[in-house]
Amino acid sequence: MKTVAVTKIGSLRDPDPAARGRIGLVDLPEPALGPEDVRIRVAYAAICGSDPHLAEGFFGTDVPIGLGHEISGVVEALGERATRNGLRVGDRVAGNFLRFCGTCDPCREGAQQFCRFVQEYNRPGMAETVTWHESQVYRLPDAVSLLQGCLLEPTSVAVRIIDKTRMRVGDRVAICGGGPIGQLVLQLAKRHGATALTLIEPIAERRAMALRHGADHVIDPVGEDQAALAAGHTADRGYDIVIDASGSPRAVRGLLDLAAPGGTVVYGAMYPEDYELPLNLSDYLYLRELTLTGVFVSPYAFPRALQLLPHLDVEELTRAVYPLEDAAEAFAVHVSGAHPKVVIRCNELAGAEA
Ligand SMILES: [Zn+2]
Numbered sequence: 551m552k553t554v555a556v557t558k559i560g561s562l563r564d565p566d567p568a569a570r571g572r573i574g575l576v577d578l579p580e581p582a583l584g585p586e587d588v589r590i591r592v593a594y595a596a597i598c599g600s601d602p603h604l605a606e607g608f609f610g611t612d613v614p615i616g617l618g619h620e621i622s623g624v625v626e627a628l629g630e631r632a633t634r635n636g637l638r639v640g641d642r643v644a645g646n647f648l649r650f651c652g653t654c655d656p657c658r659e660g661a662q663q664f665c666r667f668v669q670e671y672n673r674p675g676m677a678e679t680v681t682w683h684e685s686q687v688y689r690l691p692d693a694v695s696l697l698q699g700c701l702l703e704p705t706s707v708a709v710r711i712i713d714k715t716r717m718r719v720g721d722r723v724a725i726c727g728g729g730p731i732g733q734l735v736l737q738l739a740k741r742h743g744a745t746a747l748t749l750i751e752p753i754a755e756r757r758a759m760a761l762r763h764g765a766d767h768v769i770d771p772v773g774e775d776q777a778a779l780a781a782g783h784t785a786d787r788g789y790d791i792v793i794d795a796s797g798s799p800r801a802v803r804g805l806l807d808l809a810a811p812g813g814t815v816v817y818g819a820m821y822p823e824d825y826e827l828p829l830n831l832s833d834y835l836y837l838r839e840l841t842l843t844g845v846f847v848s849p850y851a852f853p854r855a856l857q858l859l860p861h862l863d864v865e866e867l868t869r870a871v872y873p874l875e876d877a878a879e880a881f882a883v884h885v886s887g888a889h890p891k892v893v894i895r896c897n898e899l900a901g902a903e904a
């Protein structure tokens with residue numbers, strides 16, 4: 551089964567071609583269909599900002615490393631006991647690349663993100679098919695195309711980020727990073743009643759995209775004075791909620807200073823393993839009582855992401871589509887930053903974009 555994989559560990563951005571990581575198509579065996587499993591013929595798999603980190607060896611260095619966790623597709627086969635959610639062959643679906651076992655201590659304590667067996671069904675979805683446990687699979691609403699449906703997983707991450715902010719209607723909100731997660735969080739925060747909604751992003755097209763989707767203000771952190779503009783946009787009070795969706799050590803440096811006293815800062819991205827944020831405990835935690843938190847994965851968020859997906863405008867996140875055979879080129883385009891999101895078409899399925 552053709553699968554997109556990391557075939558050589560290294561940074562995809564390394565200027566030296568000999569040291570650069572490599573993405574290619576490999577042939578991996580299709581897993582057996584267990585009695586509670588669902589086999590999905592994959593329509594689309596989106597490239598995630600975390601995928602280049604996998605190429606750098608963040609989760610292991612044994613190649614090939616199969617990729618793809620933001621997928622949509624059509625049910626091709628069902629195990630004999632995969633009947634609990636009424637799935638049928640031919641259903642259009644998306645889902646969670648992680649299966650939470652439901653049995654280990656964290657799962658039973660309401661913290662599935664720490665499931666001890668979470669990797670068992672984590673299978674590469676940038677492939678001709680993916681085989682998941684039925685608990686991972688969600689049927690797409692009629693109003694959501696397969697192309698839009700591959701954004702269910704990133705939408706679930708955006709939902710979980712908003713959950714972690716404990717945002718109240720009317721809170722002042724700043725988002726750092728205008729990639730797909732930042733843009734989805736922006737649309738959700740807008741729907742949730744955010745005020746002074748500000749996107750901080752160096753790429754002009756992404757700032758413009760945010761303004762088209764409800765941002766009240768945008769800041770270019772490279773060409774403009776971020777702290778002064780943020781103070782102006784919040785009448786010197788700071789933001790109740792500050793969200794990082796950039797994952798960039800350079801970008802997160804000034805974020806704590808944007809938060810209002812008593813505010814919450816959510817680091818909603820993946821960060822370099824060796825990066826340490828300087829934190830003055832007296833300033834930020836004693837005097838200002840900030841709450842700092844992060845997001846690993848997104849349990850409990852998929853049903854709400856599915857409710858929200860038909861109401862989000864994801865057209866600009868689904869414009870760059872490449873066939874499976876051109877996966878290496880698709881990744882090169884992804885790391886170039888030319889498009890906010892790059893999608894791989896894994897199979898030609900009838901009516902997939904409708
Ligand atoms: Zn992702």
Ligand SMILES: [Zn+2]
Nearest residue numbers: 651654657665
């Ligand atoms: Zn578990």
